[in-house]
Amino acid sequence: MTAVSSAASNGALPEHYRAALGRSTLGDQLRRHAANQPAKVAFVAFGADGARTAVTYGELDAMANRAAHVLLGQGVARGDRVAMLSRNRVDVVAVYYGALKVGATFTVVSPLLKPHEVRAQLEHAEPAVLVATHDLVPGGAAAAEGLPVRCLDLDGGPTGAAGGDLAPGWLSWADLVAAAPATEPDAEVDELDVAMLVYTSGTEAAPKGVLVPHRNYLTSTAPAWSWGLRTGPDDVWLFVMPFFTIAGLGSMTTLTMMGATLVLPAAVDPESALRIVREEGVTVIAQTPTFYMALAQHPDFGPDAVGTVKRCMTYGGQMTPSTIDAWAKASPDVVWGTYWGQSELSQLGTVGWFRTLDDIPDGDPTWIGKPVTHLEVRVVGLDGQDADLGELWCRSPSAMLGYYKDPERTAEVFRDGWVHTGDMVRRDAEGNLFFHDRIKDVIKSGGMNVSSQEVERALMQHPAVLRAAVVGRADEYWSEAVTAFVIPKPDADVDTAAVLDFCRERLAGYKVPKAVHVVPEFPVDPQGKILKRTLRDPSWTPAG
Numbered sequence: 100m101t102a103v104s105s106a107a108s109n110g111a112l113p114e115h116y117r118a119a120l121g122r123s124t125l126g127d128q129l130r131r132h133a134a135n136q137p138a139k140v141a142f143v144a145f146g147a148d149g150a151r152t153a154v155t156y157g158e159l160d161a162m163a164n165r166a167a168h169v170l171l172g173q174g175v176a177r178g179d180r181v182a183m184l185s186r187n188r189v190d191v192v193a194v195y196y197g198a199l200k201v202g203a204t205f206t207v208v209s210p211l212l213k214p215h216e217v218r219a220q221l222e223h224a225e226p227a228v229l230v231a232t233h234d235l236v237p238g239g240a241a242a243a244e245g246l247p248v249r250c251l252d253l254d255g256g257p258t259g260a261a262g263g264d265l266a267p268g269w270l271s272w273a274d275l276v277a278a279a280p281a282t283e284p285d286a287e288v289d290e291l292d293v294a295m296l297v298y299t300s301g302t303e304a305a306p307k308g309v310l311v312p313h314r315n316y317l318t319s320t321a322p323a324w325s326w327g328l329r330t331g332p333d334d335v336w337l338f339v340m341p342f343f344t345i346a347g348l349g350s351m352t353t354l355t356m357m358g359a360t361l362v363l364p365a366a367v368d369p370e371s372a373l374r375i376v377r378e379e380g381v382t383v384i385a386q387t388p389t390f391y392m393a394l395a396q397h398p399d400f401g402p403d404a405v406g407t408v409k410r411c412m413t414y415g416g417q418m419t420p421s422t423i424d425a426w427a428k429a430s431p432d433v434v435w436g437t438y439w440g441q442s443e444l445s446q447l448g449t450v451g452w453f454r455t456l457d458d459i460p461d462g463d464p465t466w467i468g469k470p471v472t473h474l475e476v477r478v479v480g481l482d483g484q485d486a487d488l489g490e491l492w493c494r495s496p497s498a499m500l501g502y503y504k505d506p507e508r509t510a511e512v513f514r515d516g517w518v519h520t521g522d523m524v525r526r527d528a529e530g531n532l533f534f535h536d537r538i539k540d541v542i543k544s545g546g547m548n549v550s551s552q553e554v555e556r557a558l559m560q561h562p563a564v565l566r567a568a569v570v571g572r573a574d575e576y577w578s579e580a581v582t583a584f585v586i587p588k589p590d591a592d593v594d595t596a597a598v599l600d601f602c603r604e605r606l607a608g609y610k611v612p613k614a615v616h617v618v619p620e621f622p623v624d625p626q627g628k629i630l631k632r633t634l635r636d637p638s639w640t641p642a643g
Contacts, residue, residue, distance in 0.1 A: 122290065125294055129355065142361050149365075169272065181194065183207045185253065187339075208220050223308060231250070323473040336354060369396070373405070388419065437451045444474070444497050448471065474495045
């Protein structure tokens, strides 16, 4: 046995796999794009004032190299965490790749969090460096006070875009970048190093920190996206997914690995989104159903606005028939992709394509397609045996390393050699998967199990109901009372008694809601996912 094969068999990477000669890291792929297609546009970004900026792959790699040298100068070492407090911006991508090029782990703090929530994430992540945009520095400074973290203002200081004075103890990122070289940093990194620390949305419980190594995207997620999601270098994406989620940071990583073009709007309101789609020739959009619904309801929506769009992918909920019909009229060539994925799988999951509702197997709107190429699945019943309806178990090269600082919850998810997703699905004879419910969303009412999704589907068939959300609220008699929240269609009045009668005609008695609440909006996370934990709280009162 040769020395190389012996090292590989012992679990150690051969020397050339840890050097630029043969290693597989995300920063290396950006460097290759810069060498092979330096003039290809990587990002088009819009400022709040409407100013448009285009950044090529050659320019992005140089920006990332300068960021890497700044981080090295601040003492960042391999294995450290670099935290970013910002909205989506190209220079955030540069800091991300700069961190990866020196072997650090990148984590994004949501700008929507309250100061005590920001501090909790910083205390958990323990970053060596915190970088924040100038407008978010006050909150970041308050959250980081007393913590052993170096703080840098992305825009402040003499040469920063925002200018102005720096907060006490903060350094100017712009000043440091201006003095940094654009050469590739000399740093040891390998594919098993952690690239991302991504916090889950926390729609059901406290957010968890998911550890994702470089290898997941290069060996599994990006190839599966290429084959399963039809993604490639010619794509122009309207990119509105926030970088502090796996959908945002992960999708950005996959698309830049493929050499696609990402368009970053300053705002995601329907009017500006539709204008950008038209002017930039956007070909792909990936967002939650609420986003597509909002675009379809805008007066500017139509063939002139969305005619270049070829693929629309959706996740995190079910599309309404009215939204699909509206898009079909505006852009007849659009193909819809229904997608399911998880942070714990580095986004990997299932996908299915359709043009009209008639293309969906069984006409079942809960269809989430079939597993992508790099994913194995099982559907497992309560008895631990394979079943047609049960929990979805997965295994793949995209599986996370684990939850940061949480071995107990990691062990709970990694059992029996599979990732236990916590999602219940149905599988048909052709291998199609249909999302049944989150296990935590199954309502246990009067000794019977009720799928919240099934009740929601029934409610949304009512002619006056636009959207519906169903939860189980604690109840002394029922244990959990099936409780519904509905948003009316524009100019429609919802008679709750009539809605209950409507449900009784379509659902078994034990599935019919015990109460229906008419609300103007649902509590949602930044991706538009409904916060059902909030709806379960009897004290919750909707805004407006």
